[in-house]
Amino acid sequence: MSKKFLAMFSVSFLVALLTISWSSFSFTGNSSLTPSPVLPSFQTQPSPADGPLAFDYDWLVLNYIDGDNNLEAEAIGDMNELEVAKVSSSRVMILALVDRASGYDDTNGDWTGTRLYEITHDSDADIIASTLLVDYGELNMGQASTLELLLNYGFANYSAEKIWLNLWDHGGGIDGICWDDESGNDYLSINEMQSAIATSTTTYGRTLDLISHDACFMNMIEVAYELRDYADFFVASEDSIPGMGYNYTAIIDDLEADTTMNAETLAGVLVDTYEDMYDSITTDVTLSALNLSYIVDFAVLTDYLAHNLTAVLNDGQISAVKTAFLDSYDFYDNYIVDYKDFVDQLLANTTLMSSYPALQAIATSVQSAFSNLVVANYQHSSYSGKAQGVTIFMPVPSSTYQSYIDNYVGHLDRFAGIDWLSNVYWDEFLDLFYSLYDTTSIYPVISLDELLTSQSINYDESQFFEFNAPEDAIYLFSLSILDGDIDLYLRDYYSNDIIAYSQFYNPDDGSTEKIQHYFKGGKYLIEIYGFELSHYNFIITQEEPTILQLNSLVSGSSGSQEGTDSNHYMQIFNHFYQITLLEGDYQITITYDSDVVDFDLFLLSTNFVELNKSASIYDKDEIVVNVNSETTYIIAVYSYSGHGSFNLIVTVYTPPSPSPSGFIPGFTAAIALVALLGLNTIVFLRKKRS
Template identity: 25%
Template sequence: MVIITAKRKGELMRKTSEKILRTLLAVSVLATAVLSSGCLDDEEEISDSTASDNRQTSDGGNAESSEGSDNKYDGSVTGSRASKLTFSGSDGISIARKQREAEKPMGEDGTQTVFVYMCGSDLESENGLASGDIEEMIAGSQSENVKFVIQTGGAGAWADTYGISAEKTQRYVVTGGEISLIEEKESVNMGKEDVLVDFLSWGIENYAAAKMGLIFWNHGGGSISGVCFDELNENDSLSLEEIDTALTSIYDKMTDKFAFIGFDACLMATVETANMLVPHADYMFASEETEPGYGWDYTEIAGFMESNPTADTAELGKTVADSFMASCEAIGAGGEATLSITDLSRIDELVKAVNDAAEEMNDISSDPALLANAVRSIYTVRAYGSNNDTEGYTNMVDLGSMIAATVSGDKADKVMSALEKAVVYNIYGEDKDGSTGLSTYYPFGVSGSTELATFGKVCVSPYYMTFVDRIAYGAQNGSTDGYSGEKTWLADGAVYWSDGDYSDYESNWEHYNNKTDNMGFCGDKSSVQIDVGPVLDDEGTFYFNVTDDTINNLASVNCSVYRVDEETGELIEFGVDQSTKVDFSSGLVEDNFSGQWYMIENNLIPMFIVEKNGNSSVYTSPIKLNGKETNLRIAMTQDGNAYDITALGTWDGVNENGESARSVVPLKEGDVIVPIFNTYDSEGNFAGKAEGDECTYSGDNMIEFVNLPAGDYRYSFVINDIYGNVCYTGFTVFTTDDDGNVFFTPEE
């Protein structure tokens, strides 16, 4: 894979500026949308020449099968899904997939159709972004040879631009610079697979072409919650299994694969998504990270298709990626965006390499010390979306980074080699350095059994499934002693991705829930046990020791700071920070709290650590922005005793359906900010929320890291175990004076 970087200017930047103007005009009757993401640059051809930083290419190949693979393509694969993996204890995995005897184009040479499954949701109803993208399609498709066939729905309101109705499900064709309403019906749930089947069946019957693509347009949530959340139907979405079933339903109606299936949505560049798409398309276009609200540049995409009707699909993908990044840069985001182009013919080789590497992960997981090291390493690698209690959990981690952090030698090298072959173009912002193009699921935080059961139906590796299941077992039981999931996941002849009965698997997780609104104090049932403390040593350092037999359950330790509300007696939580020192070899944990906290215009604000990389950290702060609850993302870099703190913008996080908001929205001058604090009673039970004093954003950097006002506060160590569970030590009083000194007074 090749790395390339430079600054994109000139014509493409002019076009992206026009894109923004068109979108803003389209949404003049709605709220102004200013969404952001990090961006990159340049216009290099896909090649094997090396240049520089964050634009990666490989020679791909779109080969029909993987080198050295025992997998097979089998047109006789039956059932509602198009692929099947079978595990053998002696032979490893074998893969069978539907495949036609010969692929035959379905239209005349030079014709191109892109089907767009446009679930508008709040992206349209609040910001008019779907209508803006339709306008781009009209601007770009100037001949009859390029068609965008669109189904609209899933939004409570649509911009007036094209007369799209929120009460109807409508089908449009954009071609020759015009848009035409072809048919409409009563509103249907865009999160249902039969609705997708009906649209595609109608589409390929009436608008088949020599080259066809399919785009899912909406929010995405990754491998678990899928894509296309219909706000008219309780944000129901299409899971990967449902998409596979829908595409398999129309398989026999097609004589050719889709040239590409793309996701103009967040978090969908996952190995599970790519694996599901192998029988259905040649390439996948998608993002590992969240996308900005503006999404893809359809004027550039359509223009490339018009000018290059015979171009390789990977070249089209490069245009999608480069124009997307240029759009991001034009709105001044900086660093957060990703987009990758994946050759799906290479996925079988990758799946086999991942399973071989995951075998090593599973082997070491039976050793408590090695399992602890592996999980601690996973917590340090590149993750996407959010994985914290405040914003919610997307539970998506970079595949290549995770394997490199947990597996050594030849097996890890083979995964990276297979990734480089599969991901033929990969572009990412400076803040997403190390992104390898495909992510995978890891259970940082899980509520209930549904999430894990869903992953069991799409996981690409029996060994990795066993590793994940072992973590879930540990979360339930405080250790992995007695785990026997291998009998299920690694049973000889175990079948994956099929119509099999998963009820036994689901019952294993029926009571699994490691997230709650209440604090859980450390006690006899905690997986991490305290031997000594928390107490003060002779030098005044606040510390505790973990017992020798539970050190391997310890993942990390944070600290949490509170103030007692004088009127209610409740504890007002200021947040969670990483001001601690942990020695994993001895189990010694020491406080490193400076007595400083974060303020906006002399008002304390809640701050929760999101990620830390060296001297740089990202935090999230629950706030109301102009009356609406959201989260303020804040970056801090420390240089000695100096701190550089920047408000990145607001992000709504992940809702209860697993729907991830699109990227961070920059603050605007005049925005009204009200901090929101969690409150607890003395037993650690969640009591509610309390609002701080409001302030108005002036456009300047308003956030400071300063000494707490002199007074009495409460402190707790926050202990995170390797299974995703959290426990709090009892509240300890500390006092700050006018000089910023901190004095702990733990109970005897």
């Protein structure tokens, strides 16, 4: 793929770069990977002042509020936040192009089109009282021309020294922003967003001082790079954003108090007020500000890093790079990773760094460059310092994301036209990385029926094993604890997410940790964690459902998903039975003591598709099944909470006798009682699941 990043360099850097032969990247072994050249320090030179200009306003704030979806109520709320803080006759002009949906919020006249407002002060936090400038009818907020409309109106009608553009809605990072339900769920691709901004700023000879995205997952390096020529600073979140979004009242209060503040200061206000709003009420919140004047130089460094990573992959170091990737902090369901944390994980591998000094040099340069790029960063303490300001595309290579990976490296679909892909070598590196991903394992591989005996584990140590389930089946993971206290976890091989566990207090709850469930064939990661110096045996077996006979009572016991109130007996251990029934009606019943345990009952086909279930909160679960011809079923007993035993039986179903006149049969009586007592009774009767 042709890379055109040379055209972006400053003249001084271009001169330095032309002295470097790209043949220095030739690679024949550890020692021949030539260290990256010493890169000059980058300084952004301010343009000479042309003399003071007379502006009507210090700041023009352009809000692009796409509430044409399930965020309609929040859009109305943020409009009111802007009004509360706006000061009349100030040096700040605020416009809002807002599109509403139907069916989510019926306040303020319940109009559903797209309107442009000039925000005016109003102390009523429920009623929009701003000046209506234009009622456009229905517009598609997922279309570039609509964003141009807002920008053009602002540029043509208001004279301001500094301009802030704020895009508000759902966000998907590099996937796009501003989904519009009324327009077929259309959205602004990143390329469309750039095109709209480029067209308007070029037409009016203006640039933007600040661009912010009040939308989820938008602070990606690929997104920020797309804005490099059109704004000085960019504010967005690496993670999701709560529905309430930014604290607009606090932001505008600060701006109105000092209308002369520059763009970097205002970007910091966005970050600080976000922290003040959310830090004490939720956990998964981040917001950061980037100085876009450094992003071209940062792209150059990333290009060198990607070339060096490609070289070490070609030298057989997939395991080392894969380990750094898996240890990096991820967002958006394993779709993107914190870029700096990935670099930190690479540098933490001292063996890799000492073997490849060129990689170490460029990784260190990238690590240092973040301090210039990220000028403000808030991350909740729950991230343990790993949400460091900006993410990069690097999803787990699963079936969920394979098409996204293919489109990213191929510059296709929603990724078409994104400058980062054309100018930086990251996509080529990823193409090779994913092609090698499954060729090696970074953990010991354990096979079915392979017994590990007398294994030792230390306090606070995790031991990992890779297991490849040969087919869809019931698997039993058995950890026999010889001494000490150990927990057992089954993780998704690609995302590292925990999908099953056994967390007994050993030996109080027992001396065996077990996981039993029906799992799809494929790769899994097993984690064995030591709470103290311990010893264990471990084996994985494939199990068959227990054969069940009609009218034959069977019993079972286990811990449960939630365990007891004191967090004892926590495990995923489900029981499976198989029965063949002739034509007729049958009743499947489990009984248990609901004061100490809660089991749920499932009826499955032989390929484990759910046919029916019962999930009561009482001492019994029942399923009645009508069989038209001889059929084999799987019965699953799922342990939900507590710890205890159950009895299971399948019998021929006998319909209840009609009740005496004047009485309501049992089931109908329950429904009638619900109708009489109202909604609170319905809630009481339901099982409460988190």
